[in-house]
Amino acid sequence: MFTKILIANRGEIACRVAASARRLGIKTVAVYSDADAHARHVALCDEAVRIGPAEAKESYLRADKIIEVALATGAQAVHPGYGFLSENAGFADACAAAGLVFIGPPASAIRAMGSKSAAKELMDKAGVPLVPGYHGENQDADFLLTQADKIGYPVLLKASAGGGGKGMRIVEASADFKAALASCKREAINSFGDDKVLVEKYLSAPRHIEIQVFADTQGDCVYLFERDCSVQRRHQKVLEEAPAPGMTLARRTAMGDAAIAAAKAVNYVGAGTVEFIANQDGSFYFMEMNTRLQVEHPVTEMITGLDLVEWQLRVASGEALPLRQDQLTINGHALEARIYAENPEKGFLPSIGTLRHLGTPDAISFSTPTNLREHSVVRIDSGVREGDAISPFYDPMIAKLIVWGKDRDAALRQMSEALSQYRIVGLSSNIAFLKRLVESAPFANATLDTGLIEHNQTALFPAPQAASLPVLALAAAALLQSERSGATSPWASADGWRMNVPLQRTLELTDDAGTHAVRTTYLRDGFQLDVGDASALMTITSHVGDAITLQLGERTVRGTVVRDGEQFHVYQQGSHAALTWTDPLAHSGETEAEGGRLTAPMPGKIVAVLVAAGDVVEKGAPMLIMEAMKMEHTITAPAAGVVEQVLYAVGDQVTEGSPLLSFNTAVATLATH
Structure with missing residues (x-):
């Protein structure tokens, strides 16, 4: 076994690998960029070495620098995690040439599976079922259009070197094909340096089921059952679970055997995942093989009681697989939710900022589920702490929340409670979106397919609901208490005392549904609250930290209120409301925003300019395409108007809030008269 390894990654996976290494008595070396100098994975490892600036291409993608650090620190092996260099055959070769063990498959296997089209040719020869499609070398747009027309719509365009949902487009009609192809190729070249695509028949209601495989250097290979990853947005997984609901023993065996055949076809070693697209009738087709540990590997660990990182380390050091196929069993059910810094109501736009408050459910060590079979278990894999920043340079994942239960219903209840x-x-x-998703009828009933989110927009994206009286009361109580606690003299007291009449004031609290006027009358032992037609006496009976207990009329109301500037985050009965207080004495200094200038929603790079000065466009027309945090974002016209000036060119970097173009709606209005 190794005595020291270097972890060539960051975030939660670096922390995850470090935890298993520590348990096995293996020293760890972290690498970090300038953006990660104070990151959690740096603190968890025994040593840490800076490898470059924040941009991944100058740090985490610098194979030469990483190998230099590994040699300098005396590491014997490199664990690549997932993403970055984990599926880079050149990096695996370079590690071997430097005398380092690459904790992953042979470079030949990475190359064989790295091209989706070449991999499908291999799978066809190995007898693994394939989706109808074109996987060849001819990339002429007219030729690919002809192939798509032959296959029949809808078709799916996929970057041959892609992964993680990037470089994928669903095309519904022949007329839309070339525009989608151009966008797909542009994203592919930016993400992977290779714009080759393949065209496949798009299955209308498929499930995404993947098989975890493991192979050793002695030629043995096993499958550790399946994971259902059907719930996705933008072709990226949102919820994963194991085992797959409704999976029969015969189907599991067939898929497991096909996965092993795929692994053996490329002489695979280590942890890998064979991904299948499955029809509702039980038929399944090979999609791709991910030659690394997967983001969702914890659900497999939870139902098997095994540590897959430990298996990786043992196999990479030359040991045989710890267990045979007939020794592997499934126990209970596990779910994983990916908690992201993003706004689901705005097209899942990534969010950038500082985690000013981070409260998590109580977690039990992931290594203990076998001892807790009659109980639910919560596990959190995270690479951030309170006070850390989510930057524009890397994936905006905050954590993976994993739960285990004795059956799927128990796991669902546990997940809902943990999200609360x-x-x-x-x-x-x-988080709120994930809770609605877990509690939605289709997911709860295991009516799963990759279009679940798209097909249930109304339930998953409900109209904003006005804050209830208890929620408004909790926010008001937190505000009133903070005013009282801030008083430093009798003249600054905010207890509302007046000589002849009780003080009355109106607190303006705004949420997504509008502004709520909370009329507050100060009484000797509490407050009278009036909101619209609702009225109640309020007494603050307890306020410890962020926890508040109120007597609101005949009701006892408990909740947690976290104040962030003038915003009050109220957590009550499993729900979250964000209310902004308008301070009548504050002077914001804000001026009316300059009209007609569309701004960048976040830092990023301009990858396409679709309009020019003088163009007349309709509302919703695409004008610019930005790439930010690994995804493309289209900037559309907010109304009919005329483009006056485009302020950036393709390739330019822009900061959040930067005006992207000048746009005049008045000219368009005049032009129509």
Whole structure:
């Protein structure tokens, strides 16, 4: 076994690998960029070495620098995690040439599976079922259009060297093909340096089921059952679970055997995942093989009681697989939710900022589920702490929340409760969306397919609901208490005392549904609250930290209120409301925003300019395409108007809030008369 390894990654996976290494008595070396100098993975490892600026291409993608650090620190092996260099055959070769063990498959296997089209040819020869499509070398747009027309719409365009949902487009009609192809190729070349694509038949209601495989250097290979990853947005996984609901023993065996055949076809070693697209009738087709540990590997660990990183380390050091196929069993059910800094209501736009408050559910060590079979278990894999920043340079994942239960219903209840306890302040997150998703009828009933989110927009993206009286009361109580506690003299007291009449004031609290006028009358032992037609006496009976208990009329109301500037985050009965207080004495200094200038929603790079000065466009027309945090974002016209000036060119970097172009709606109005 190794005595020291270098972890060539960051975030939660670097922390995850470090935890298993520590348990096995293996020293760890972290590498970090300038953006990660104070990151959690740096603190968790025994040593840490800076490798470059924040941009990944100047730090985490610098194979030469990483190998130099590994040699200088005396590491014997390199664990690549996932992403970055984990599926880079050249990096695997370079490690071997430097005398370092690459904790992953042979470079030949990475190359064989790295091209989706070449991999499908191999799978066809190995007898693994394939989706109808074109996987050849001819990339002429007219030729690919002809192939798509032959296959029949809808078709799916996929970057041959892609992964993670990038470089994928669904095309519904022949007329849309070339525009989608151009966008797909542009994203592919930016993400992978290779714009080759393949065209496949798009299955209308498929499930995404993947098989975890493991192979050793002695030629043995096993599958550690399946994971259902059907719930996706933008072709990226949102929820994963194991085992797959409704999976029969016969189907599991067939898929497991096909996955092993795929691994053996490329002489695979280590952890890998064979991904299948499955029809509702039970038929399945090979999609791709990910030659690394997957983001969702914890659900497999939870149902098997095994540490897959430990297996990786043992296999890479030359040991045989710890267990045979007939020794592997499934126990219980596990779910994983990916908690992202993003805004689901705005097209899942990534959010950048500081985690000013981070509250998490109580977690039990992931290594203990076998001892807790009658109980639910919560595990959190995270690479950030309160006070850390989510930057524009890397994936905006905050954490992976994993739960285990004795069956799927128990796991669902545990996940819903755990999401209720998660509290993030300082940036947008998808927690509320995940809770709605887990509690939605289709997911709860295991009516799964990759279009679940798209097909349930109304339930998953409901109209904003006005804050209830208890929520408004909790926010008002937190505000009133903070005013009282801030008084430093009798003249600054905010207890509302007046000589002849009680003080009355109106607190303006605004949420997504509008502004709520909370009329507050100060009484001797509490307050009278009036909101619209609702009225109640309020007494603050307890205020410890962020926890507040109120007597609101005949009701006892408990909640947690986290204040962030003038915003009050209220957590009550499993829900979260963000209310902004308008301070009548504050002078914001804000001026009316300059009209007609569309701004960048976040830092990024301009990858396409679709309009020119003088163009007349309709509302919703695409004008610019930005690439930010690994995804493309289209800037559209907010109304009919005329483009006056385009302020950036393709390739330019822009900062958040930068005006991208001048746009005049008045000219368009005049032109129509």
